Amino acid sequence: MATIRDVARRAGVAPASVTRVLSEYPNVSDDLRERVLAAVEEVGYQPDLVAAGLRRGYTKTVGVMINDILNPIVAKWVDIIEEDLRAAGYGVILAHSRGEHANDVANLKLLHQRRVDGLIASFASDQNEELAAILAKVDVPVVLLDRQMNLDSVSSVVSDHDYATRALVTHLIGNGHRRIALFTGQPNGYPSRERVRALQETFAEYGLPVRRDLLISGRGTEAYAAEAIATMLEHPEPPTAVIVGNGNLSALAGALHELRRRGIRIGENMAVAVGEESALASLHSPALTAIERDTVAVGRRAAAMMLNKLATGSSRSHTVVLPTRLVIRESTDWVLS
Incomplete structure (x- = not known):
């Protein structure tokens, strides 16, 4: 790997002169700058961005931690955040926890060691005490994606899962359903907690008992959903x-495959709804009732919040709650006989 000394030898100048050019010092002659940059290109020198960042006090990078890259909602967030941060001159370092709490902690420590300027995160668990203790000491702005933590320095952008879940459960109860199963993601993640709480409280409002054996949580794989359907x-x-x-399409595919294998007719003897709108939900026959939210807006607001914090140095925490709505389709729009 080429070094500054290699560049200096090729340019015929002192190493200190190379450093001044690469550090964008003022009062550097055009001739010196051209010679050094040409030498950099010729020898293939790559600067140590972390070391340069330490000298400047920033690295122009933001860490993005996600819990499930297989979830298309999460993948869309990453795409939007990376686009908006890049447009503002920031690079992104991505870390994936695979839904494991221990990986959240390890990834957070790693990104902090890399001296990222900020952190945008969707943790596998936002109730992990070890994670919270580390975050409380992190000296960079933190914005959570659809997660909430009771920390003064941590902000959040979340969707209103409570509103749409209540509307969905009310719709199902109104059509005669009393045994309603709910598959969610990890129980210690904000969306799952909100959905379970909304279902339980809506049942209570109608004076109905909740079947706890019909509340199932886990990572949204096809096998998980198929097994849960089979058991129930x-x-x-x-x-x-x-x-x-669960927003992972694999979970929906697993549930639909198992229902079909067992000869269950959706929209006739089983109502099926999904917590995340998708092409699969709208194109399925019959079309599936779904909860819709503006996925793009979640990612865009998180990126904007981070850029504002980086620009102003603000450490004030706040939460942005974005709306959801229920889209009723043929899969649930019938009365249980």
């Missing part, structure tokens, strides 16, 4: 309605 359908009193709350 073998119960003496199986659900008449299923809400696939």
